[in-house]
Amino acid sequence: MFQLFSAYFPIVLLIYLMTKKNSLPSFRALPLSALVLYSLMLVVFERDPNQVHAVIVDGLLVAWTPILIIAGAIFLFRTMEATGALAIIRTGLNSISNNAIAQLMIVGWAFQFLIEGASGFGTPAALAGPVLVGLGFPAVRVAIFCLILNSVPVSFGAVGTPTWFGLSAVSLSELELAQVGIKSAWLNSIAALFIVLVALMFIVDRRKIMGNIVFIVLSVLCCVTPYVAIAYSSYEFPALLGGGIGLILTILLARWGIGLEKTPSDGRQIDDEAVDRATDAQNAPRVSVKALVKATFPLWGTVLLLIITRVPQLGIKPLLLLKEPVLSVGLGSLGDLSVSAALVVSLTNIFNTSESWSHSFLYVPSLLPFGVIALLTLQLFKDGSTRTVVKETVEQMKTPVVALLGALVFVNLMMMGGEQSAVALIGSHLAEITGSNWQFFAAFLGALGSFFSGSATISNLTFAGIQDSIALDLALNRTTILALQSAGGAMGNMVCINNIVAVASVLALGDKEGYILKRTAIAMLVYGVVIGVAGVVIFG
Template identity: 30%
Template sequence: MKIIFYLLSLAPIITVFLLLVIARRPAKQVMPFAYFVTATIAILIWQVPLTVLAASTIEGLVMAADILYIVFGAILLLNVLKASGAISAIRQGLLTISPDRRIQAIIIVWLFGSFLEGASGFGTPAAICSPLLVALGFPALAAVMVALIANSTAVVFGAVGTPVLLGINAGLKGSPLVNNYLVERGITYEAYFKEVIIKIGVLNSIVGTLIPLFMVACLTRYFGRRRSWKEGFAVSKFALFAGLAFTIPCTLTAVFLGAEFPSLMGGLVGLGIVVIAAQKGLFIPQQVWDFPPQEAWEDGWMGSLQIAIGSTQKKMSLLQAWMPYILVGLFLVLSRLPSLPFQELLKTVKVNLPNIFATDITVSSQPLYLPGTIFILVVILTYFLHRLTFPALKQSVTEAIKTLSGTTLVLATAVPMARVFINSGFNESGLLGMPLTLADGASNLAGQVWPLFAPAIGAIGSFIAGSATVSNMMFSLFQLGVAQDINVSGTVVLALQAMGGAAGNMICVANVVAASATVGLSGCEGLLIRRFLLPLSYYVIGSGILGLVAIYGFKVV
């Protein structure tokens, strides 16, 4: 009987995968149907009350509105910079560093994007970097692909450590299972949690260092004249150098300072090192790689975001052109440092819906704290800094709204579907919720080799929930329980959960839809997810093998 429940808990994921990835149906058709399938299973099999279903749907709609707000702000900022001429100046500046598209992608999405992830999270890196790459002359499809592949390694610590400090911590702290384990080992929770942070920092960096190489290999394979993996591997020295430039300071920060700033410091330090190296031509191949001429681009490569990259309204210095993005990074950092008053101030404005329909489900949104507010603030400042005309600003707003028009339905069904799946634990059947039922089935099959499969559970959690933080909340206690059952290192298994959650970020439907919306793409979600399967498989399988080696080879406890 248990196998039936395992398979039914897998049904929502299989539905999305089959229709989106295999059948290649657009997300605007797939996600409403997936919501219907998930809701039906929740009601008929898990006996989830209709009040819980309705509350979960409302929770999902509020979360979808938050995502749309962030994406709107990112598109609006890009449109304003396009209108002011800043984008052309930024493009010329990057061309002076290197005209090679592989180098540009590494600098923008791997390093600048990782800094943004460390400062903000919430899908900000892909929302900013995808349209910026389009402005530099990348096909829209290529821009979204590399932005989401790169937005994986830094997600493990995310915005000021949220996936670890909120995700894993909330999943573990106060549990009798954890408390008994700590008593047996004779250590405090704080000391144990520090071990988890260090294991995450070290293991994730080993796997994550190769992500820039995977990213540029996918870029040349799918968007080059020769469709060649080899052209991507030709820049392997620079890609590995850029990988280490991020992962080494990221690891050192995790080991010595904690979980708050590894991604931010890795991105910031790495960006400085790699830009200087690129300017000096270090590790850069002699042969410059570029896309085919635009007239040779395939149907579906371009989105509705069109930018005339060859024209500017006025001459602009590089510092003035980059200033809005510098301000975004600065404001994000200042607004998220707990030692400063801005975080609490921005969080005072709340939209709270407690215990919806008398359930245990509570919806909360803090609109001023969302990155979308910072984007809009920077847009207002840019209006004056770049001396933009009011008609140009109005046109930028109109274009941003138009770009989002095809995305609303997808997010309005994808996020509620995820919340129904997650909240299925509030039921009258006595069953575990669908996520834990799924994980329990996998652990029963895996036995002693569970560390090999632990990252996959984290990735599935992110795929469904749209968040590495939520994935860690859902599965951390379960992962520790399995580790104790098979008598292996709980800290390593928890690290594998976090790494899988970070990797799953690249295939999360909500992230793919949101990033695609910033460049005006729709209907390409399945194609993108198919192209993410190779780097995702590397990350998940590589993490699992590394976990097995650490546990059974090096006897890590």
């Protein structure tokens, strides 16, 4: 019982520190919570100290994946600002429609949907957030909005990785895996009709939402209809193709004004500075197609490079993930370091344990596409501000580095021990107290996994086996429970500490992570209730 209390305590402490009245910023709350958890692992859980320290080293190294991704995203955003590309994009979007709802649905919904399908890794909010801020929406509300909507496509994000790889630890036939994909697509799509409205409520007033409700529903359907249809034949491309089709259709709907309120009023809740930016954008002259294509190169160039490097059929992805070492170095008790031709750096046998780490420099979206596209953008605009952009990026990364180092140590310690880990103990306890009503709560276990790990894929790898065992013990439909796990991992993306720190860092929001978490948690609860009920009613 004391171990169970000790499993819950670090989570409660972290949430309290980040959401209390005088909240601590994440770069203080996360390391402090990790330190408390470290003590509990040694004293209460009686873990082997050598193993604990190996897990900590692994966490410190794994943290550099989100750190480099965020740095790349900030570098790209700063490049778009310095070259004037962001200002041209702002003007271009206003020429399609200056309706706030239309802009939010194009960038925050459909564009994010597409990016998630291609990449994952928290990339969607990092790209969409700065564009929406440039359009005059307030940064904190943009962060909340983007995080909430970076959920529906996640079950099939990064070309379906959370499904085909995340569920690989469970013994499923091809037919059963296809059924899980189809069911999770339906659950996420049903939730989309509710969660988009919840997200919009955080950024525009309700009257504006009701005045444009037809457009909103049509935009949602433009993405989720092909998303569900494609899930019947593939679990790799629903989000990628659904987002691409939905983005084109949403832009056309906005251009033709279908379902949009026929008034000049603007319902966005913005401050004085944002009003000035929005007014400047609306008063700016129309840009030519050539200028708009050039200005949007950082966006479409990023999407194109992501697709080229993510779709296995194109043959580039396997080359970027080559792990055969071309250089190996022994680092004593620290482990064995190796580097492959594709710059996959690995450290194995950390402190002579089974702990290992690897980082694919050419596959993780930091150098490719963010770094490369940013440098090409500077060349395209013949801009000489590279040094300034680099300096601004480094300055903006100072606190996120500390926060993410603390976060990944915290995550690794919580997940240490397999079926006896703190996270597994919490999951088993939740299943025990809910009993036969588990279907209503299964998604929240998936969300818990994403909250810790920052990845729906890791959530599925961690909890799919537990979910499957619960389904068998309670005689529940296993594909339905696993679909709820997958959809839960997707909805957990909006409360994931890594993602919150990432988008707050890109938008330079300082210590607002706790404020954001409290809002996205509300949306996650709505999402969980909807798919829990839908899972029982539709799939039994």
